[in-house]
Amino acid sequence: MTVLQTEVRTIGQKQDLMSVAVEDVQKSVSEIGLQLSVMTEVLKSLRPDPPGRNREKTTDIGTSAPVKSPTLLEQENRNALLRAQLEKEKEQTRSCEEVFMQRLPPINVTKPPGFHNQRDQDQVTEGPTPPAGTSRPVHTPVFNQHINNRESQLWQGYYRTYEQEMKAQFIKSMTKGPRMDFPKFDGTDPVGWIRQSNKFFQMAGAPEEYKVSLAQLHIVGEADVWLRRSGLLKQKLTWNEFGEQIVHRFSASGSYDLTEKFNNVKQHGQTVQEYTKIFEDLMADVQYENPTLSETWFVRCYVNGLRGGIKYQLRPPRPSSVTEAYWMARDVEPSHPPKKTSSVPNTTSA
Structure with missing residues (x-):
């Protein structure tokens, strides 16, 4: 089958080339005929014949066939050969097409997924009759698989379209959207x-x-x-x-310095608000370097850094977040003010 198709295509290409060659030859013949007619007129004007002789030539020309030049005869013979070869190629192409169509295998018409013939349904329904009110499944597993594949393809196309729209939306927001100043970085924080x-x-x-x-x-x-x-x-x-x-x-400090500074944060004489501000500043740096640390671990560090009276009252409730521990510490803080340290001057006996 493949060899036959190749031969058919080759013959078609040859026919196209021969058609182009025939057109070129016809053009050449017409140009040569025009040139010969012009040359004949020029010769007649340069060498006038006697009246009687012209009359005889006119009579001979009117009664006899025109004389053709050897070049013109050669071109006409060549055109005739090309036309004959072209007809031969066309006939061979038609015969090849007939043979090719005869050798084609028969077309098998397959049923679409989920389709049942009436005869198949009759054969399937042989046996016990299903109870009234029940229906058979309309679609086969092949049909369901086809639907699932189509849905997955649609979702993939939707994801690609959504990604492209997000990029376009970003470019539009940068050019025509509301003005948002991007923060500059000079090496600090x-x-x-x-x-x-x-x-x-x-x-x-x-x-x-x-x-x-x-x-x-x-x-x-x-x-x-x-x-x-x-x-x-x-x-x-x-x-x-x-x-x-x-x-x-x-970073202002290395990992070891940051860890040491964070572990040494204590409230001492500060208020809960002041202590929380220092704790959360260091907590943000520690979280960035250690994203796996849980909120529970930071809550324990926060509670352990509070003063003794506040710390022991926050342990039993077990707050779940630093924010919750902060507000519980604020509620307890008035009953546990910082201790005032009095300076006693040193006395020496004389």
Whole structure:
């Protein structure tokens, strides 16, 4: 079958080439005939014949066939051969098509999924009659599989369309949306800058692949010098990886210093509000470096840092969050004020 199809296509290509060649030959013949007629007229005008001789030639021309040049005869013979070959190729093409159509296999008409013939239904229904009010399932498992595949394809297309619309929405919000100033970073408070940047990305609906490119436009001063020298932009980092590098370089204290400072936070003579502010500032840095730490662990650290009277009253209720522990400590604080230390002057006996 494949060889026959190849022969049919080859014959068709030859026919096209021969048709083009015949058209070119016909054009050449018409041009040569025009040139010969012009040359004949020129010769007649240059060599006039006697009146009697012209009359005889006119009579001969009127009664006899026109004389053709050898070039014209050669072109006509060539055209005749090409036409005969073209007809032969067409006849061979028709015969090949007939043979090809005869060799085609019969078409098997398959039933669509879920379709049952009336005869098949009659054969299936042979046997006990189902009770009244019950119906057979209309769709076969093949039909259900077809529907499930179609639904999955539709959902995949919907996800791609949604992703493209989100990118377009981000670009539109950056150009025509409400003005939102992106925070600048000069090397101070890297954790706070990353936190503010995440807020901006959330409000603008920024795609993940645009975050690093947008953030590096707002890095200035010492941080910009470090960024150009470090070569981070050539590494194609994700936003989380880029933020880790920023914190690692510009953090005010190392991991050990931060952990020691956080563990040594105590209330002492401060109010609950002042103590909570210091605790939450350090807690944000610790959470960024250790995202796996749970809220329960931070609640225990917070309660253990309170003064003795407040601390022991907050342990039995077991607050579930730092905010809940803060408000419980505020309620208990008036009954446990800080102890006043009196300075006693040293006396020496004479």
